[in-house]
Amino acid sequence: MTVSRRKFLALGAGAAAAATGLTGCGSRSSLGASDELSMWTWVGSVNDDLIAQAEKAIPGFDNMKLAMTRIGTSYKTKVLTSLAGKSLVPDIVAINDDVATYFPNADQFVDLKTLGADDHEADFLPWKWKLGITADDKMMAYPMDTGPTALFYRTDMLQKANIDTDPAAVAELAPTWDAYIELGKKLKAAVPGSAITDNITGIYLYALAQQSKRYMTEDGQYIGDQDHIREQFDLAIRVVKEGLSANAQQDTTDADAVVTNGKLVAYNAAVWWAQLGPKNAAPKTKGLWRVTAAPGGAGNRGGSFLAITKYCKNPEAAFAFISWLETAKNQAQAFLEPVLFPSTPASYTDERMTAPDPFFGGQKIVDVFGESAKKFPGAYFSPYDSIIGAPIAAELVNVETAGKSPDQAWAAAQEQIERELTRAGAI
CATH class of the missing domain: 3.40.190.10 (Periplasmic binding protein-like II)
Structure with a gap:
């Protein structure tokens, strides 16, 4: 397009x-x-x-x-x-x-x-x-x-899995998203029911926030159907398939509950989540949290x-x-x-x-x-990013909550995006 x-x-x-x-x-x-x-x-x-x-x-x-x-x-x-x-x-x-x-x-x-x-x-x-x-x-x-991003994690939960809780050690253990998934598996084995993201879109949006390109180029070409977006889409689905998502959807009481009850033991998030997340929803965990470099690199949201x-x-x-x-x-x-x-x-x-x-x-x-703020590569945000991102996020939720086929969800998102961009006069 x-x-x-x-x-x-x-x-x-x-x-x-x-x-x-x-x-x-x-x-x-x-x-x-x-x-x-x-x-x-x-x-x-x-x-x-x-x-x-x-x-x-x-x-x-x-x-x-x-x-x-x-x-x-x-x-x-x-x-x-x-x-x-x-x-x-x-x-x-x-x-x-x-x-x-x-x-x-x-x-x-x-x-x-x-x-x-x-x-x-x-x-x-x-x-x-x-x-x-x-x-x-x-x-x-x-x-x-x-809104620079980093990996938040509970030291007490990592200790139960015999994982070194020093921030430098955790960063070395999970420098990539693949390694982060493996870390999540280890944590879940030691702490049954634990999760490393609040929901499927939590992974997608923070992985996207690390990319040097997003949905459109500066000259108006739509690239949201290319590999760099599909890879983040598939990554989010992998985390869900591994049982590492808390399935606490945005704008629900569950979003705070999984922090309060300790189910969310690690989360790649922006700096503002420190206040909205653990400090607000789990004040009794004071002293138990740390932050370190995010898997996948520096990002901003x-x-x-x-x-x-x-x-x-x-x-x-x-x-x-x-x-x-x-x-x-x-x-x-x-x-x-x-x-x-x-x-x-x-x-x-x-x-x-x-x-x-x-x-x-x-x-x-x-x-x-x-360091995250200084290392973030930057990306072009188009006037249409919000109407492009909404169908992708909605279809990811359909995968997590309704078991929709990833390929069907991807195709549906792209069809909706084409309709919205056509309606906006962008294509």
């Missing part, structure tokens, strides 16, 4: 405009008073102390202050609806890791290069910086946090951005704010609360990040996640 680069961009913009109503008319105005910059984000995306400083005065712009709104539900829909109306649009918006889905509407945002963004590029992870730049070299989004809308009343002040908020010093503070892993490598040596974590037995987990 191929479309020319120019047509790819044009069709993507047209499809997104039609879907969100961005072709509508209306007066243009930004939200908030003339002496304040309005900002929309979601709960848990920024450090409250830093925001409080900016709410008094924007650094370098004493005549401007920040007015931030946290939106609890339907965040992306509300942002796109606001842009479509072209009235009362926030000056600054946070964007999640689906930043590429906004690229067809890049004309609704300020090109940050015109405000001097290039002067800050060297401060950030190269692959993260690139994710905020459109195919026609417009910098639409400024880096915030990242998650991370967010900041963008300035073209309706912004003072783009220079807005950029001064976001570039200040995302300095290495301030990103290190945001790691403490609300636990956002920095996209600035200089943060990784900040004493606020290098402190031992009692929950992980005093391990300095930043060392593991920092």
Whole structure:
């Protein structure tokens, strides 16, 4: 499935405009008073102390202050609806890791290069910086946090299988996914019922997160039917066939339960899972967890951005704010609360990040996640990744929960993807 680069961009913009109503008319105005910059984000995306400083005065712009709104539900829909109306649009918006889905509407945002963004590029992870730049070299989004991956594991469970629990030893024992499966078999033999993933998509998504290419090329060619995707699809199924999945599907109470009851003894996951997983669901396991390099290599899943809308009343002040908020010093503070892993490598040596974590037995987990963040090769995310990934994930669930044939599931996913891409005008 191929479309020319120019047509790819044009069709993507047209499809997104039609879907969100961005072709509508209306007066243009930004939200908030003339002496304040309005900002929309979601709960848990920024450090409250830093925001409080900016709410008094924007650094370098004493005549401007920040007015931030946290939106609890339907965040992306509300942002796109606001842009479509072209009235009362926030000056600054946070964007999640689906930043590429906004690229067809890049004309609704300020090109940050015109405000001097290039002067800050060297401060950030190269692959993260690139994710905020459109195919026609417009910098639409400024880096915030990242989601480097690593292997989480329970030391007490490994001890039952007579496995050395030192992080370096575990990394050496399971450097590949094949070796990880063998480790899982050994753990299950010693601890009946134990699992090394929450569900089938947990393996698929984290294996995909390690790849240097995903579903489409930058010139608009669909490659989600190629071997590099099928291999991760088959890997996830292998883990299930070996009985190493907890079969705790996403967005169910089982997802927390398998952590609480100790069934999930190891898990390749992003840094944010430390808080959402064991610290939240199994606080009594404090001291029993460790992290080490993930089988299959460094990966990244998650991370967010900041963008300035073209309706912004003072783009220079807005950029001064976001570039200040995302300095290495301030990103290190945001790691403490609300636990956002920095996209600035200089943060990784900040004493606020290098402190031992009692929950992980005093391990300095930043060392593991920092290496993962720096070694991740980066990959191209297309505006269509979400509509491509959804059918694949759904069919994997059908394999795990309904016993569907892997070949039938793969074929069904590809058929659905073709329909969705055709409907979106991408092929």
